Amino acid sequence: MIKDLPENKVKDIAIAVALEKESAESKIWYVYLINLKNEPIENVLITSRGYGEKDGKPVKTSTLRHMFPVVGQRAFKVIEPIDEQTFGLNNEYWLSYYIGKNIYDKKFIFLPESIVDVNFIRLPVVNKVGVMIL
Template structure:
């Protein structure tokens, strides 16, 4: 039975956190979905939440939902802004999308303190500096 199910492995899709603007007072960060495929993905649904321990207490952020009817091939969309204060938490992005009639889904988790300068890379398609999970 399980062998009859299609292998809907998520490939060539990434979630990235990029530094948008920086000033003396603050830094502005955004979370992006990057479609590295040559084909579009449709009915893209992303849920985001943060959770973990801060100052010895369990913390949870609100769960947010984002929907994009279409993300073209070799393009990106801004999912949401992200506050630096949540970088010490697990930041989870659960992605579902369709290609044709096939559904795909994957959970992307930025672990605590993984969004740091040491992990920065040049993000493809967006052409900004940030941290990416593919």
């Protein structure tokens, strides 16, 4: 039964959006998975999708899936590039991974207009400026 399953809480794992490059014409952004743990995580699966409203009409992006066999301790992986036009949507990243035989999962959602300058921090491990959800 579901009540008998262990409660595996996701800790020390973050999803971040970072400004990669900026020019007069455009900005290039990437989404990162950051493992802040002192141990690797394995069989990492991430699904990403955007949804919300734009100009009063419902909008959904494609669902993308990403797989990483291992993300090392205190390491990061680039998940995907992200277009600035999606910052007005909910950007959802659903993460699952293993540590040993235990599975962990968590949903991370960047709310509309949350990827803005006032929310920027220096991202740990990645060492870039961006917005992070722990």
